[in-house]
Amino acid sequence: MLERIADELRSNGFAPRVVEFANSPSPCHAIIFDIEVPVGRHKDKMLTLALSFQDGAYPEYPPHFVYFKSSVDSGKFTTHFILQFEGVTWFAYSLPPNDFWDTLEASQKNMNTYVKRHLYRILAEL
C-alpha cells in the first residue's frame, strides 16, 4: 500500500520517502515529501509535509493527518498533536477530505486527486 502511495506521488513529481512515526499517539507509517505552495500567503515557498496512513485502508479511506515540519498555520486549523521525529518538531493537523472523497470513482481515489483537490486548498489557507 505504501509503495503504491509513494509511486503515485512520484508520478506527480514529488520525491517521497516512507518512514514510521513510532512515537505518535497511534504509531503508523507516514510518507514525507516536499511541496511547493502554489497560492496564498506562502506562495512559492517549499514546505515539508508528512501524511500518515492506516494499514490496508488506502485508497478507500483517505489520509487525514497532515504533518507540517514547522508551525506555519495562520490559526485556521487546530494542532492535534506535536511529534518529535528525526530531531524535528512536526505539527499534526487532522484535515480529512471529508467533502468529496467518498464521491470519487475508484480510479480517481489516488494521490494526484488528494494533492490537487485537497492539499493545495489547505496550503492556500495557511
Next chain:
Amino acid sequence: MSFEAALPETLAEKAETHLLRQYRQNVQQEDLCFALWRPSTGASRTTGIVTELILPSHGDRNLHGNASFESHYLARAARRACQTNSGVAFMHSHPSPGWQAMSNVDIVAERDRIAPPARAARLPLLGMTIGTDGVWSARFWSWNGREYACSLCDKVRVVGRGIQLYISPHYTPFVRSARLRRTVDTWGSDCQAVLAALRIGVVGLGSVGAIIAETLGRIGTTNLLLIDADRVKEHNLDRLLYAAATDIGRFKVDMVANRLRSSASATTFRVDPKRAWIQEGDAYEAALDCDVLFSAVDRPLPKDLLNNIAYVHCIPVVSGGIRVATKPNGRLADATWSVVSAGPGARCLRCDGQYTSSEVVMERDGSLDDPTYVGRSSIPAQNNENVFPFASNLGSLMVLEMLRAILREQWWPPKPTRLHYSYLMNRLTTQIATCQPSCSVTARTGIGDHWTYPFLDAPVDRGERPRSRIRRLWSKFRKWFQK
C-alpha cells in the same frame, strides 16, 4: 458448523426465470445452469453467496423432461471459478413445489460428475434446487479425504427489496403456542415460521437497541445475538429499558439478555450476549452468523463495518439514528430520527450520508473524540441528547422495517430506502434513492471472505461472569446491613 446459501434478489430472479421458464409455460421440463459462489464464514456458519450465473449457450445442455449438461459447459464454469477465486454452484429445477429432497440421480450427478472437477476451484460444490413455486434448497459437497460428503443447508435467503427465507424441513420448526396467538393471527404462520428461523443480531444495546431486542423477543423470534461492550451508567437510567440503579456497572448485553429470557414469547428462545465491540474479531464473526442485523450504534466505524457486512456478506442491516437539536436556552428545537435499510439492491449507509470514510479513519485514531477539533471542522459534533419516547419510537420503526421486508408481497409499493420522522413537523416522510455510481461498498456485493475489513481488532476478554440473582440479592443485603 452450519451451512446456508444466499442470493442477491436480482440474481435469484434471473436464475428463476431461466430454470422455471418451461414450467411457467405449463411444460413439464426441468432445466439447469451453473453459477459461481463465494464463501462467507462466521463463527459457526458458512454461507455460500451466489455471485454470478453462467447460463447455458446453445449445445451446453440437453432437455429431455429431465436435463443434462455437456462436459464442456462444466469445464467452462470450473475455469471461470478458478479465474475469479470462486466456487462452482450447480442449479437445477424440479417439477414439484417446496424445499426439494435429492433423488438418486441428483446425488450421482452432483457427487460423482460435478463435484470432482469443481474441486479445481478449491472450494466445495454448492448444489441448489428450485421448486416450481420458487423455493430454493441447497447443499455443499466437500471432499473429506475419502469421499465427497454432503452437508445440507438449513436455510437459503434471497436478499433485495425484501428478505425471502427458505427453510429446510430438518431445521427447527416453528412451534405454535398460546402466547403467540394474536401475533400469528396478525400475519400468519408462514411469516411466523420465517421469524422463528431467523438469527437476528442487535449491535448496540443502548436506548434504541434494548427496545429492538425487547420487540423482537415479543414477536416470537427464537435466536438473538446482542453485541455491545458498554456497561450501564447512571445517566442511562432515564432511557435504557429494564435498567435500574442496581444494574449500574453491569454489561448492557447481560442485563438485556437476562430480561429477554423471561419476556420472550417463543417456546424455545436463545439469546447470546456478546460483551464486545462489533469491530472486535469474535463479535464480527458472530455477526456473520446472522440473517439480519440491527445497527443501533452512532459511531462511524461500526456503522461502516455493518454497512460493508450488508453488501459483502449479503446480510441486510437496518440502521437507525436520532438527532436532537436544542436551543441556546436549553429548550428543544427539533428532534428527527431516520431508518435506513442497507443490503443488496438498497442504498448504502455511506451514500445515504450517515458517515464518511474520513470520519472512520478519524475515529480509528481518536481525533473524532477531540471536542476542540470537531467543533472547528466540517464534521458535526456527536450529540447524545435523547429521551425514552424518541428511542422507543425509533426502535419500533426499525423492527417494522425488518417485518416489512419479510412480509413484503409483489404488489406492495417499492420499499423506501429511508424513513425520516420530524418531531417538530409531526411528519413521517419516505425517500427512495440509490447509491452513487462510484460506490465501492455496493461494488463488493457478495464477495464474502474475499474482502477483509481493514480496521478489525483482536478479541478482548471481558470474561466477567454475569451476576446471578442470588449474588445481586446478597449484594443488596450487604448494602442494607452496612447502612
